[in-house]
Amino acid sequence: MKIYNGYNRLNENYTLMTDAYEYNMAESYQKDGIDVKTAVFDVFFRKVPNNGGYAIMAGIDKVIEFIKNLKFNEREIAYFKRQGYKEEFIEYLRNFKFTGTIYAIPDGTPVFPNEPLITVKAPIIEAQIIETAILSIVNGAMEHATGARRIIEAAGNAPVMEFGARRADGLDAAIDASIYGVMAGCKGTSNVIAADMMNMKALGTMAHSYIESFDTELEAFNRFAINNPDNATLLVDTYDTLRSGVPNAIKTFQMLKDMNIKANIGIRIDSGDLAYLSKEARRMLDSAGFPEAKIVLSNGLTAETIETLINQGAVFDSLGVGDNISKPAGRMGCVYKEVALENNGEFIPKIKLSNDTIKIVNPGFKKVYRVIDNNTGYAIADVMTLYDKEINLNDLVIVSPTDKLKRTKVENIRLVELQQVIFDNGELVYEDPDIREKQKYCDEQMNLLYPEVRRTIQPHEYYVDGTEEYVDFKYELIKETKEKVKK
Secondary structure, three states: OOEEOOEEOOOOOOOOOOOHHHHHHHHHHHHHOOOOOEEEEEEEOOOOHHHOOOEEOOOHHHHHHHHHOOOOOHHHHHHHHHOOOOHHHHHHHHOOOOOOEEEEOOOOOEEOOOOOOEEEEEEHHHHHHOHHHHHHHHHHHHHHHHHHHHHHHHHOOOOEEEOOHHHOOOHHHHHHHHHHHHHHOOOEEOOHHHHHHOOOOOOOOOOHHHHHOOOOHHHHHHHHHHHOHHHEEEEOOOOOHHHHHHHHHHHHHHHHHHOOOOOOEEEEEOOOOHHHHHHHHHHHHHHOOOOOOEEEEOOOOOHHHHHHHHHOOOOOOEEEEOHHHHOOOOOOOOEEEEEEEEEOOEEEEOOOOOOOHHHOOOOOOEEEEEEEEOOOOOEEEEEEEEOOOOOOHHHEEEEEOOEEEEEEEEOOEEEEEOOEEEEEOOEEOOOOOOHHHHHHHHHHHHOOOOHHHHOOOOOOOOEEEEEHHHHHHHHHHHHHHHHHHHO
8 A cells, every 4th residue: 555654545445436337348348258458548638727737647646556456355246246247257357456557647747638647558348447446536636736736836936835624525535635735836734634644744823713712812812822832823814904913913922022932923814805914914013023923825815816916915925725726626627538459469549539629539559758948948848659659859840639730840859758657567666756756846847847838827838749650640540530430
């Protein structure tokens, strides 16, 4: 199991976490004797959530544990018996072991529409059985990580704390939001169990209920500050931020000073006009002789509202963000599509056609590379090619897979292959990095993107292209497939 400071992240057998049609197809494959054919499936998404410029890859840690734990115990076997599955299929399940190869882009990597995030190459029956769980894991993890990174980018140099456990859809989702939020760059979390998993100190201030539990706001502030001098951040908006909260906070800070108590002092504002209130609070704190007092802003912050606050001159030292990391509005919509099927040792490409161009799958068993401009150090595009084709750096033209007229010759570049082998013929060969390593990696990878791609509003489109050879191959396959349909 993936151990987080003594915790098993996935301590349940989720073999039955799938849709019924996966097992219906699996049994049918077996009956027809094609269950051993090797298929290739790609996981990808078609559109960045919230009209953003990028998404953040996440969930590989949980995919690893799901595959490692994939087995049919007597409880699972009993289900199939009750549902009337044939004995031959049940016996296959009883002896099941995943034997395929899984390639994936590492957690923390910025990723883009219609490129393979995860590629499963396995006997088709195995590849089919794991589809739903992989999509469930990756969709949720990427939503949390992408939501968090958008917040972090908008916040600039101000640290972001993840405060969303109580807004999540259940305990597992709350933990995921905290872990993938930290992975994406949050400086900490209020979620104590997640903090313990990551061997971090949980972060937090106080709630309005604490203040309401005392006769006066000042008494509440005094007691909290004396009891918590290392974290004397006072919530100042319970009654009236500027006429009561901040003045009482200043009185408490003066009390600490008079008592020679060394303290880390600050205020948190959780409602109202945060831009105006933060500026006035800063002025009041400075005038009272407490320029060292920090200001924390919270209250349903989004990337857009954070940028608005900055543009309005809001003054803050850090942000507490919950809802839009634990339960972001945008959904990833990752899908799992067959792109190739082995026949006599050769991978035959498969394609799903649609009247909607964006839904036409990029076919074939592929590799995907990030194209880095050596002059600027920035990534200029990702490029796909068939798995057995080499790319000539001296003569590389990248072409849009949906519009052959959009083509660019790129020079003085280097290529970085994005996917890594996670499982090789059923054996785990990838060492999942520590959460701090992933956070550092995410920061490094984001810095490879142009600022225009990273911006919140109307970001520049980052291109996922193919080599000339690959795009010609795709168009020819579309033509051949349409001709077959006509017949």
